[in-house]
Amino acid sequence: xxxxxxxxxxxxxxxxxxxxxxxxxxxxxxxxxxxxxxxxxxxxxxxxxxxxxxxxxxxxxxxxxxxxxxxxxxxxx
Amino acid sequence: xxxxxxxxxxxxxxxxxxxxxxxxxxxxxxxxxxxxxxxxxxxxxxxxxxxxxxxxxxxxxxxxxxxxxxxxxxxxxxxxxxxxxxxxxxxxxxxxxxxxxxxxxxxxxxxxxxxxxxxxxxxxxxxxxxxxxxxxxxxxxxxxxxxxxxxxxx
Numbered sequence: 001x002x003x004x005x006x007x008x009x010x011x012x013x014x015x016x017x018x019x020x021x022x023x024x025x026x027x028x029x030x031x032x033x034x035x036x037x038x039x040x041x042x043x044x045x046x047x048x049x050x051x052x053x054x055x056x057x058x059x060x061x062x063x064x065x066x067x068x069x070x071x072x073x074x075x076x077x
Numbered sequence: 078x079x080x081x082x083x084x085x086x087x088x089x090x091x092x093x094x095x096x097x098x099x100x101x102x103x104x105x106x107x108x109x110x111x112x113x114x115x116x117x118x119x120x121x122x123x124x125x126x127x128x129x130x131x132x133x134x135x136x137x138x139x140x141x142x143x144x145x146x147x148x149x150x151x152x153x154x155x156x157x158x159x160x161x162x163x164x165x166x167x168x169x170x171x172x173x174x175x176x177x178x179x180x181x182x183x184x185x186x187x188x189x190x191x192x193x194x195x196x197x198x199x200x201x202x203x204x205x206x207x208x209x210x211x212x213x214x215x216x217x218x219x220x221x222x223x224x225x226x227x228x229x230x231x
């Protein structure tokens with residue numbers, strides 16, 4: 001059931017640099033459960049594009065500062 | 078643990094417990110009474126109604142417990158309450174959709190078996206009980222998939 005994803009994120013760092021925002025606070029701002037924030041942070045869940053934009057907007061940064069997709073030969077079609 | 082996950086646990090445990098009692102009551106009569114004389118109908122109705130009522134009561138108690146737990150946690154940590162109760166997001170919806178599909182497949186296999194039994198003119202006792210077991214297994218499979226998805230990632 002674990003969804004393989006190559007998407008990484010900097011949410012933990014961004015929370016820390018944004019007045020040590022808690023996972024619960026971020027969840028409240030985005031309107032999701034805290035468990036979903038935890039799952040995204042740990043790379044166990046890839047959010048929808050809409051939620052990804054909402055998270056980036058909370059931190060006031062562009063999307064690719066929150067989520068990264070590494071360059072590499074593996075192309076998943 | 079999300080509220081959704083807690084209520085899934087409650088519903089799964091209630092369903093497993095009630096059906097275990099039902100099958101124990103009915104199957105214990107199998108060797109003693111002819112199948113056509115086993116009064117499974119009242120027990121089956123009671124089992125279905127009890128499952129629904131207990132699952133609802135369990136969900137209400139879970140909500141109350143979660144609210145009290147959140148308030149105590151907020152008091153201790155000073156971080157304010159986390160209002161996860163009743164909140165569902167896209168991950169919950171995706172998990173629900175996936176688990177529902179698995180449950181549907183499991184139930185469908187049972188329903189096909191029941192269809193065959195009906196055509197072969199099995200006794201109503203077997204048809205009703207295999208049908209109940211199919212729906213039960215489908216629901217339990219859906220709950221299991223949902224709980225694994227919540228625990229191990231989705």
